[in-house]
Amino acid sequence: MTKQRVTQMLGALFLVGSLCVGAAGCAVFPAEGIGVSTGPSTTPRTPKPSTGATADDSVRVTYPAPNADPNQNFGDLYLPRGRHEPGTVPLVVLIHGGGWKNRASLKYMADVAAGLRDAGLAVWNIEYRRVGSGGGWSTTFTDVGNAVDHVPALAGAAPMLDTANVILVGHSAGGQLAAWAATRRTLPQGAPGVTWAPGGGPSVTPRAFVSMAGVLDMRTSSRLNDHVRNALGGMPDQVPDRYALANPIQRIDPAMPSVAIHGSKDAVVPASEATAFVDAAREQGAPSLLMQLNGAGHGTPATTRSRWWPAIRDAIVTLATRGFGALAASPPR
DSSP: OOHHHHHHHHHHHHHHOOOOSSSTTOOBOTTTTOBBOSSOOSSOOOOOOOOOBOTTSOEEEEOOOTTOOTTTSEEEEEOOSSOOOTTOEEEEEEEOOSTTBTTOOGGGGHHHHHHHHHTTOEEEEEOOOOBTTTOSTTHHHHHHHHHHHTHHHHHHHOTTEEEEEEEEEEETHHHHHHHHHHTGGGSOTTSTTOOSOTTOOOSOOOSEEEEESOOOOHHHHTTTSSHHHHHHTSOTTTSHHHHHHHOGGGSOOTTOOEEEEEETTOSSSOHHHHHHHHHHHHHTTOOEEEEEETTOOTTGGGOTTSTTHHHHHHHHHHHHHHOHHHHHHSOOO
16 A cells, blocks of 8 residues: 555544544544444444545444444445535435345445545445345335434534535435435334434434435336335335335425436336426425436436536535525526
8 A cells, every 4th residue: 555545544534533542443433432434344243333444535434223233334424625614514415226235335326425525525425234134124214314313423523514404315226215314304203214202303304305316106116126125025005104104206395305317218217207206396395306317327327427427416516505496596407
C-alpha cells in the first residue's frame, strides 16, 4: 500500500470521528457508542465494533437492529472532501436493489455513492438482510428502518451532516424500500419499521425520495417473477395486509415529495409502474415528478457510465440542495 493511500484512509477516518479509548481495535462514535467496521468478518458474529476505511475511502459503520448481524447490518458512509460547517451537508441514504435477494449487495451502488459524494453530498450506502440471508418479511424492512434511524448517530460523529435534509434514493427493490422508508411516519403502530413509541414518530423524516427503476406497484411486479412473492411471503390475495403496509402505490404520503426515474426499455420493472405511481401521487396531492430515460434499461439509473448519469446526478443534487420545487421548476431532460 502506498503512502498516499494510507494518508487517504487515515483522512477518511479522521473525518468520521475520534477513536475510542477501550477495547483493542475498537472505534466508537461519540453518539450512542456506535462503531465502524472494516467489513464482513470471518470471526464469530459479535456486535463489538471495529474501525477502518473501505477501498473507495468511505467508512463502514454498523447500525443497531433487532438480532443484528454485523456482517449485514452496516453501511458505507461517504463524506465530501474538504472542511464543512456543522449541519451544512445534505445526506443521501442510498438503498441497493437485487430483488430483495442476497445475490446483490451495496457494492454495486458504490459508484453512485462516490459520484454523489464528488458532487458535494454525503452518502449513507446501506446494507440490510435479504431473502436467503435472514431477510424477507419483516426483517428486511425493519433493517432499512433502523439504518435510516441511525442518521442522527452518524451526525454526532460527522457534524457536517444536515439531518433535516435527508433524501432517500433506491434502485429497483431499493426504490420500493426508499418509498416505504420515506413514508414510515404513516405506518400504524406495530407495523414493521415502526421504531417509536405511540404518539411519536421516526427520528428522521426525509425531505423526499427518489426511485430509480423502482418497484412502485408490488402487486403488478408480483405477477412477473418470484421476487415480490419471496420478499412478502405470498401473492396479494394471500397476504393482503403485507402489501397494504409495503406497496408504495398503496401507501402514498401526500406530504412526501418523490421523483421516479425509469428507463422506457426496462424489461424487469415495467415503466408503467413509475407512471402510475406519479399519477396516483399527484391525484392525492403529493408533489411527484417522472424522469423518463428514453431507451434506457433497468440497470441504467444506477450506472454512472451511462449518458443519462449526469442528468440523474444533477436531479438528485438539486433535490437535496434546493428542494423539490426547484427541481420541478426546471425538470431534467
